[in-house]
Amino acid sequence: MTKSTCRDTFVIHKKKLQNDYYSLVLGPLRKINHCQPGHFIHLQVPHTDVMFRRAFSIASIFPEQNALEIIFKVVGRMTRQMSTLKTGDTVNILYPLGKSFTLPRKSETSIMVAGGVGFPPLMFLTEHMMKRGYDPKTIHFFYGGRTSADILCRSRLKRTGVLFHPVTEDGSFGRQGLVTEPIEEFIKFRKKDKLRLYACGPEGMLKAANNLGLQYHIPGQLSLEAPMPCGIGVCLGCVVPLTAGGYARVCAEGPVFEVGEVVL
Amino acid sequence: MTKSTCRDTFVIHKKKLQNDYYSLVLGPLRKINHCQPGHFIHLQVPHTDVMFRRAFSIASIFPEQNALEIIFKVVGRMTRQMSTLKTGDTVNILYPLGKSFTLPRKSETSIMVAGGVGFPPLMFLTEHMMKRGYDPKTIHFFYGGRTSADILCRSRLKRTGVLFHPVTEDGSFGRQGLVTEPIEEFIKFRKKDKLRLYACGPEGMLKAANNLGLQYHIPGQLSLEAPMPCGIGVCLGCVVPLTAGGYARVCAEGPVFEVGEVVL
Amino acid sequence: MTPDLKVTIAGVEFANPIMTASGCCGYGEELHRVFPLKTLGALVTKSITLHPRSGHPVPRTAETASGMLNAIGLANVGVDAFIKDKLPFLEDKQTRVIVNVAGSKIQEYVDVCARLEDCPPVDMVELNISCPNVDEGGMEFGSNAALTEKTIASVKKVFTKPLIAKLSPNVTDIVEIARAAEQGGAEVLSLINSVVGAAIDINTWQPKLTNNKGGLTGPAIKPIALAKVDAVYNACTVPIIGIGGITCAADVVEFMLCGATAVQVGTALFIEPDVPVKIVKDLKTYLKQKGLASVANLRGKVRKY
Amino acid sequence: MTPDLKVTIAGVEFANPIMTASGCCGYGEELHRVFPLKTLGALVTKSITLHPRSGHPVPRTAETASGMLNAIGLANVGVDAFIKDKLPFLEDKQTRVIVNVAGSKIQEYVDVCARLEDCPPVDMVELNISCPNVDEGGMEFGSNAALTEKTIASVKKVFTKPLIAKLSPNVTDIVEIARAAEQGGAEVLSLINSVVGAAIDINTWQPKLTNNKGGLTGPAIKPIALAKVDAVYNACTVPIIGIGGITCAADVVEFMLCGATAVQVGTALFIEPDVPVKIVKDLKTYLKQKGLASVANLRGKVRKY
Ligand SMILES: Cc1cc2nc3c(=O)[nH]c(=O)nc-3n(C[C@H](O)[C@H](O)[C@H](O)COP(=O)(O)OP(=O)(O)OC[C@H]3O[C@@H](n4cnc5c(N)ncnc54)[C@H](O)[C@@H]3O)c2cc1C
Ligand SMILES: Cc1cc2nc3c(=O)[nH]c(=O)nc-3n(C[C@H](O)[C@H](O)[C@H](O)COP(=O)(O)OP(=O)(O)OC[C@H]3O[C@@H](n4cnc5c(N)ncnc54)[C@H](O)[C@@H]3O)c2cc1C
Ligand SMILES: Cc1cc2nc3c(=O)[nH]c(=O)nc-3n(C[C@H](O)[C@H](O)[C@H](O)COP(=O)(O)O)c2cc1C
Ligand SMILES: Cc1cc2nc3c(=O)[nH]c(=O)nc-3n(C[C@H](O)[C@H](O)[C@H](O)COP(=O)(O)O)c2cc1C
Ligand code: FES
Numbered sequence A, B: 001m002t003k004s005t006c007r008d009t010f011v012i013h014k015k016k017l018q019n020d021y022y023s024l025v026l027g028p029l030r031k032i033n034h035c036q037p038g039h040f041i042h043l044q045v046p047h048t049d050v051m052f053r054r055a056f057s058i059a060s061i062f063p064e065q066n067a068l069e070i071i072f073k074v075v076g077r078m079t080r081q082m083s084t085l086k087t088g089d090t091v092n093i094l095y096p097l098g099k100s101f102t103l104p105r106k107s108e109t110s111i112m113v114a115g116g117v118g119f120p121p122l123m124f125l126t127e128h129m130m131k132r133g134y135d136p137k138t139i140h141f142f143y144g145g146r147t148s149a150d151i152l153c154r155s156r157l158k159r160t161g162v163l164f165h166p167v168t169e170d171g172s173f174g175r176q177g178l179v180t181e182p183i184e185e186f187i188k189f190r191k192k193d194k195l196r197l198y199a200c201g202p203e204g205m206l207k208a209a210n211n212l213g214l215q216y217h218i219p220g221q222l223s224l225e226a227p228m229p230c231g232i233g234v235c236l237g238c239v240v241p242l243t244a245g246g247y248a249r250v251c252a253e254g255p256v257f258e259v260g261e262v263v264l
Numbered sequence C, D: 001m002t003p004d005l006k007v008t009i010a011g012v013e014f015a016n017p018i019m020t021a022s023g024c025c026g027y028g029e030e031l032h033r034v035f036p037l038k039t040l041g042a043l044v045t046k047s048i049t050l051h052p053r054s055g056h057p058v059p060r061t062a063e064t065a066s067g068m069l070n071a072i073g074l075a076n077v078g079v080d081a082f083i084k085d086k087l088p089f090l091e092d093k094q095t096r097v098i099v100n101v102a103g104s105k106i107q108e109y110v111d112v113c114a115r116l117e118d119c120p121p122v123d124m125v126e127l128n129i130s131c132p133n134v135d136e137g138g139m140e141f142g143s144n145a146a147l148t149e150k151t152i153a154s155v156k157k158v159f160t161k162p163l164i165a166k167l168s169p170n171v172t173d174i175v176e177i178a179r180a181a182e183q184g185g186a187e188v189l190s191l192i193n194s195v196v197g198a199a200i201d202i203n204t205w206q207p208k209l210t211n212n213k214g215g216l217t218g219p220a221i222k223p224i225a226l227a228k229v230d231a232v233y234n235a236c237t238v239p240i241i242g243i244g245g246i247t248c249a250a251d252v253v254e255f256m257l258c259g260a261t262a263v264q265v266g267t268a269l270f271i272e273p274d275v276p277v278k279i280v281k282d283l284k285t286y287l288k289q290k291g292l293a294s295v296a297n298l299r300g301k302v303r304k305y
């Protein structure tokens, strides 16, 4: 695991996406290239009454500007305060943290399973793969949300050239239903191919993706969430039970785990 | 005592004066005319890690805009955060609080003794007296500071037409020395007049003003400071010993006390 | 359907379970300038002693992380002046009046309560057997089971309205003290009083309180208070009034789930003096959202693992 | 002149008085990725038990006002794996190593310490007789004077390096326990461990910890810790390590003025993992500003009223 740095940095750019979703670009930061898809940062706003940092997946990096992007949804105390940040404001971040995704073989077909605020790391993974010369047509990006407003950065995703499969529960964008349904169809249809799963999203989605992986013997990785007091592996607060017994720390052994590795 | 209101309001205007001094105009607020010179507000910034409110003297009111002004100096935790407030930001205030100054008789000559952040309530008193038709020449405004940068709002004061006597310890503006020296000279010189003292400033200045009042039998009032958890008289944390024995609450019986009333 | 906020404690009905804590609301006059006291289930007065007390020299308070220390020193007007000058104000305010009583000897508690016995506006007395701020032994009562029982039993002989024993958290086993208070005849238990703490000024090297130490209160101590309420609720049968760090309706719900029948709000009044108004409103909203007909439906309903 | 940060405790010299608290720094590996461990006076390991423990189910932590609750359940690799897999890493890190030991029976403490006796990198052992998170009686040791003395005396027979007794704040009279620990042979006292607390989720009505209650730590408890350190310092002669809510050099100074020779930083590491670096730097600056030659000049110098 690489070293992590704890430092003040600035809001370079803030953008309201849709609904309660925001993008924040933070920098300047040293060694931005050490940030890999799956890594997260641990963020703190100064002088707030929220004592602990919050974890945010890195959504992309801008090496020329020594900056990184996170995408967040306003759901509680910290994110509400983050939504009032302005360009030039100071935040403190600890980065990069966690274990990153393992890239697929170029011969494999990747199934991205994204939901809600689980979208950012998979977008990073996808854009990273494009830079590494992967064929966009080997990536099927399934993106689920309750409604159209939950499906972020559509044009950005499309620009990568990957095969985009939006799914919404209310049918307001893309196919109607849960994202796992078309994925199972896809898996059945492409049984012969070497498939690989990458999932990040709400608990139910992760469970379903994990089950699909186990059921159809598709290797892959899941990125988990857990309340993280420390983010660096010292408090033992963020653990998840392992199928092999015992616990693993989501912040240190994860957040990226292999399909079948953890009890969801 | 009047009723007090606790409510959210906005930063209408913020201005950096000199050095670490700022002016904040807050509003809209109802019943702004209930705010009298000597009254203070109890202010809280949302979502901060500073738990208790801080007291600020009302520096002026703008009845047409239903707004009031405070002037503060950055010295600690709360004021540092207040210095980053921007127009449109929300703050919560409890107002008006405390006992206001008693106006002098029109036949009396008023000696204002202001120092540091004790200046705002005396500026309010002065401007208030002007509106009430007092002759500006009956007001001698002694204003002490360490250096020129501590003497705020000079042109505003001069505009009132009062007799302005700035004093700085380093002589960089006005007379050199402590403000109490020229006041004593003035008192000796005007012994025959009916004088009245109004003082607000650092502890040493208040002590000196109180002593001058006692020594030369000049009636008057002092506005005190004390750490104020509640500001409304219920915690008994802000007390000051009375010369008659016992304690008075600075927030409720004060902050304005008669010369000779309290033990300084 | 508006949820029912009424609670009955020891036969006395309260309009709602929100009370203001002793020492944080004076004798009611100042708060009434910020909001009408009838908003409250009850007002609990500052501790009353037999003789007037002017309290400790300043500084008497210090801010700490999400809390404060205080060592006011039981400053109060004394029972006679209280009855004469302060109690009449509370008579027509349409809220229940609980008088908190402190003393340094058992006889002092008895004497004060005997005088309150004949005051109709007084609905209950809360015995502060747990104040950490008097040298004469204020805290001793509350950290000794036998003394606790004896103090309460002695007061019961002269005071016939319901008696609340206010417990100290500064003990190894609060259940032991709670049981002793029950045994002594306390109809209600209130907890917690403040937690002993200290703070030092690193510039002057002096304690931040002239009393050297004081009582820690405010949101910082809420988890401590909840654990104590839970422990006492599981061991005793009398109703409990939960106190400690309450600032919002969600906090009230936490205390009630742990077994409190009512709660007292203290330090939060310094931060937001009209916070009881908001709490009562938000508590109603919470009950509605949860489809509960009465606030009593929350009591003790925590679903332990 | 650079002020001297060195402190000597029970004959062992520490480069500075800043240690990381047990359970908040693992076995050192993770923190070393954020800052070099030689910055520290000492690292105190997570509590080590005779057998490995996986700990309580999640949720194990909950955020509270200026603090947190935890009920990790003494998750650790067990003494054998610790000695084999974890201790070697600490050997060349140029910091002192204090191994925190927990158990549910006296014999367990003895067995673990006996194995640590022959491990050269171990400079001291800290006995956690105060962990509130194990049912088998973890806390009982620390709230009973006789048991405290006996536990320590038993360990002393097999462990010859200096022994620290870590005290619980959840007692009526910490001085009684401190004296018993001293009596048993503890060369050092460290205090405080976490304060018992609870929190309830008002949506699910379940406790926020699967253990139902847990230990409160962080800035919220600093005033409590300071009062306890002050009390013990005035009653005992052995050196004290102050613990509880420390986040900055100013906090360290407060603890030292109250009598601590060194301090441990716990929860603050979760908020700012490299905070010890800043504390050491700021402590130097403070001493310079005050014209003090050594950090030892602060010890016990509080000027009481
Ligand atoms: C590795 C990792 C990566 C992450 N990446 C992202 C990301 O890219 N984007 C993103 O937006 N978020 C991400 N998160 C989540 C993020 O860290 C925060 O948890 C989230 O933003 C909420 O923080 P908050 O302070 O706003 O909400 P909080 O106030 O902490 O509340 C969080 C949610 O839980 C609920 N809640 C609060 N308290 C309780 C309680 N006691 N019981 C039950 N529910 C409660 C709230 O209602 C709210 O819905 C990630 C988390 C992890 C661990
Ligand atoms: C009635 C009244 C009116 C007031 N009017 C004004 C006004 O008009 N303008 C204005 O600027 N202020 C005014 N004040 C003062 C104001 O309320 C605040 O106290 C002040 O602004 C400092 O707040 P802070 O949080 O920034 O500083 P804090 O962090 O509270 O620190 C305040 C000062 O005390 C020092 N300090 C902090 N902690 C300690 C300690 N433990 N021991 C010793 N010293 C310490 C700090 O270094 C700093 O100098 C008034 C106060 C009162 C009571
Ligand atoms: C400034 C202050 C004064 C207090 N005075 C008393 C008192 O006189 N008698 C008493 O029983 N409790 C007193 N208390 C304790 C409170 O009633 C309450 O038990 C404690 O503050 C915890 O509640 P909180 O966290 O909501 O403040 C006082 C508390 C504060 C903060
Ligand atoms: C997550 C967590 C785990 C802890 N584990 C232990 C432990 O295993 N053994 C122990 O003696 N103390 C343990 N503690 C207590 C700390 O060592 C320390 O005494 C306490 O946290 C107070 O210090 P703080 O406020 O700086 O955190 C733990 C504390 C926390 C927050
Ligand atoms: S968040 Fe502390 S160990 Fe993972």
Ligand code: FES
Residues within 6 Å of the ligand: B227, B228, B229, B230, B231, B232, B233, B234, B235, B236, B237, B238, B239, B249, B250, B251, B252
């Ligand atoms: S500030 Fe509370 S009584 Fe004055």
